[in-house]
Amino acid sequence: MWSRYNMLIFALVAATSFPPVHVLEFCTDRDCHSDSHDNMASSTSQLSENTFKSRWNISVSNLMQDLDKFRVSCKKLIEAFPIDEVDGNSARSVKNCIFSRSIPTPLKGPLRLAAASKEVIEGILDLDVAVTWSDDFLHYASGGRLAPGSVPLAHRYGGHQFGYWAGQLGDGRAHSLGQYTNRKGEVWELQLKGSGKTPYSRSGDGRAVIRSSVREFLCSEAMHSLGVPTSRAASLIVSDEPVVRDQFYNGNMKTERGAVVLRLAKSWFRIGSLEILSQSGEIDLLRKLLFFVIEEHFPSINSDDPDKYLVFYSTVVNETAHLIAQWMSVGFAHGVCNTDNFSLLSITIDYGPFGFMESYNPNFVPNTSDDEGRYSIGAQANVGLFNLEKLLTALGPLLSNKQQSEAKYILKGYVDIYHMRIHQLFKAKLGLLGEEEDDGHLIAFLLKIMEDTQSDFTMTFRQLSEVSAQQLHSRSFTQMWALEDLSSHKLFFDWLSMYQHRLIGQQDDSDLDRQQRMKNVNPRYVLRNWMAESAISKAEMNDFSEVEMLHYILSFPFVTQETAEEAGYAARPPLWAKRLKVSCSS
Ligand SMILES: *[C@@H]1O[C@H](CO)[C@@H](O)[C@H](O)[C@H]1NC(C)=O
Ligand SMILES: *[C@@H]1O[C@H](CO)[C@@H](O)[C@H](O)[C@H]1NC(C)=O
Ligand SMILES: *[C@@H]1O[C@H](CO)[C@@H](O)[C@H](O)[C@H]1NC(C)=O
Ligand SMILES: *[C@@H]1O[C@H](CO)[C@@H](O)[C@H](O)[C@H]1NC(C)=O
Numbered sequence: 001m002w003s004r005y006n007m008l009i010f011a012l013v014a015a016t017s018f019p020p021v022h023v024l025e026f027c028t029d030r031d032c033h034s035d036s037h038d039n040m041a042s043s044t045s046q047l048s049e050n051t052f053k054s055r056w057n058i059s060v061s062n063l064m065q066d067l068d069k070f071r072v073s074c075k076k077l078i079e080a081f082p083i084d085e086v087d088g089n090s091a092r093s094v095k096n097c098i099f100s101r102s103i104p105t106p107l108k109g110p111l112r113l114a115a116a117s118k119e120v121i122e123g124i125l126d127l128d129v130a131v132t133w134s135d136d137f138l139h140y141a142s143g144g145r146l147a148p149g150s151v152p153l154a155h156r157y158g159g160h161q162f163g164y165w166a167g168q169l170g171d172g173r174a175h176s177l178g179q180y181t182n183r184k185g186e187v188w189e190l191q192l193k194g195s196g197k198t199p200y201s202r203s204g205d206g207r208a209v210i211r212s213s214v215r216e217f218l219c220s221e222a223m224h225s226l227g228v229p230t231s232r233a234a235s236l237i238v239s240d241e242p243v244v245r246d247q248f249y250n251g252n253m254k255t256e257r258g259a260v261v262l263r264l265a266k267s268w269f270r271i272g273s274l275e276i277l278s279q280s281g282e283i284d285l286l287r288k289l290l291f292f293v294i295e296e297h298f299p300s301i302n303s304d305d306p307d308k309y310l311v312f313y314s315t316v317v318n319e320t321a322h323l324i325a326q327w328m329s330v331g332f333a334h335g336v337c338n339t340d341n342f343s344l345l346s347i348t349i350d351y352g353p354f355g356f357m358e359s360y361n362p363n364f365v366p367n368t369s370d371d372e373g374r375y376s377i378g379a380q381a382n383v384g385l386f387n388l389e390k391l392l393t394a395l396g397p398l399l400s401n402k403q404q405s406e407a408k409y410i411l412k413g414y415v416d417i418y419h420m421r422i423h424q425l426f427k428a429k430l431g432l433l434g435e436e437e438d439d440g441h442l443i444a445f446l447l448k449i450m451e452d453t454q455s456d457f458t459m460t461f462r463q464l465s466e467v468s469a470q471q472l473h474s475r476s477f478t479q480m481w482a483l484e485d486l487s488s489h490k491l492f493f494d495w496l497s498m499y500q501h502r503l504i505g506q507q508d509d510s511d512l513d514r515q516q517r518m519k520n521v522n523p524r525y526v527l528r529n530w531m532a533e534s535a536i537s538k539a540e541m542n543d544f545s546e547v548e549m550l551h552y553i554l555s556f557p558f559v560t561q562e563t564a565e566e567a568g569y570a571a572r573p574p575l576w577a578k579r580l581k582v583s584c585s586s
Helices: 003-012 036-041 049-057 075-080 118-123 129-133 135-140 210-225 271-279 283-297 308-329 377-398 401-429 439-453 457-466 469-474 481-486 492-504 511-519 529-539 545-553 562-566
Strands: 099-101 112-116 153-155 158-161 164-168 174-181 187-193 232-246 253-265
Touching (some): 112 135, 112 210, 129 135, 158 271, 158 377, 271 377, 308 377, 401 439, 469 492, 529 545, 545 562
Antiparallel strands (some): 099 153, 187 253, 232 253
């Protein structure tokens, strides 16, 4: 009887333990880790805001105070590949290169720093966050000035969009500024998004509006704090430059304002980066790009290994399955899972019409124009499979027949990896230790009840983490709105009995430990659309306080915070949230 539900969860949402919770990244080496556990374990989880303020404020020594000392390098990227021979930003079809030189177009009008991520600025870029308050920073971080060593580049790639080969795409409004090697020896590629036209802009203006930029800034940082691999955002600069957009693709043009996000990733290469080379028969270049990617980003692969492409492929298959399982475990729908929006490093990139699911619904589609639900949350695992098939096609010219069939076999393993990972993640969400035969059933049964009662995905799991064994026993869920919703289901108490029985069977586990484990993987706060919308409407009037507040709160998604509670971020969503349409154009 329950097999259908098993299918459901597997259609829906897969390794060993949930990744470390990045709750205390801001602390200095000295006080890190030692007290982090105690804080998380404090039975109430109610750390005062001041505790956090002071954490944010702990300064790292030897940070660069002077922006002029900040240097990036483009040498590696430029020397590794042939560069487009044509200069200038006119839209064109580009061949035989990986990058085109492209100078950003500075934003017009007064510039304002709307947000900066101290964690990224100090922890990755080694800059004192105070430098972001300077005029120089506004210019560097919006394309008006180039850091020493920077040769801005636009990347040529292609991709399958909504199931079909779309030909040449490329960075149409993003500029790579170069690589920065930080004090930890990590290499990060800096990119501006919204910084003007490139040869890949097609009919676009190369700009991004405040709305979509606030969303990218907030969500990429929030995803990181949730422990999901992602690109990062350093800053958000807004301008007065008018940018005209048809927000809902319904013919209503509206003048908005331009903004630029300074974003970072270890690499911005996508599945589409390889596809375009394969499709256009540029096989030498395909080999070169793969060599580069493997050398730089897959250190465990030996470049003399005759099967190196297979090992590469199997790594990407594995990591992609893991990534999508993580998305599912936090209810994240990316919204545009085209092959060009899928990173070769399997990190989350290209934040557009994404959304966090509120009521549990496998058909949740964040892009309101995606009528067919191609990129619904429950379809993401399948779309991942589709994209990996396209990656295999792109690698085709470099594989022998035997390797081709081995690669197909590797791809077949994707589904199992995904299922395994989902199973582990959801078991952790329920606080389950060890493995029992009925665990899959227990998870699927719960999801079915959640679907029927439209209970809130995030808060149902959170409140199950916060509820004590005693409360479970007495079935008293006062003040727990998501569990109250759930308990309206006629099978809820059947499920609850099963769950209690499973928990009681866990020897050497205390109720407090169980709660703590669960609270570390079930966030209390995610970036719900209505929260973002409210911050955006203020930002559009140059009030960035709510962006800052959200950024701050979402950096500690697993910890109950007073300001967040006051703002209603863990409460039942306001009525207007239901009517909200996510703006798709960006
Ligand atoms: C850090 O704390 C000091 C003293 O409390 C305060 O003056 C300063 O503004 C804080 N800096 C930041 C970046 O919050
Ligand atoms: C698959 O990816 C996960 C997540 O990155 C990693 O922990 C695991 O070791 C990988 N497994 C294999 C076989 O590479
Ligand atoms: C995904 O890639 C397409 C093609 O380059 C691009 O138009 C779109 O903006 C990307 N999506 C996001 C959210 O960046
Ligand atoms: C939303 O879906 C529609 C329909 O498939 C598509 O045309 C549009 O490009 C999507 N929006 C974004 C931002 O990807």
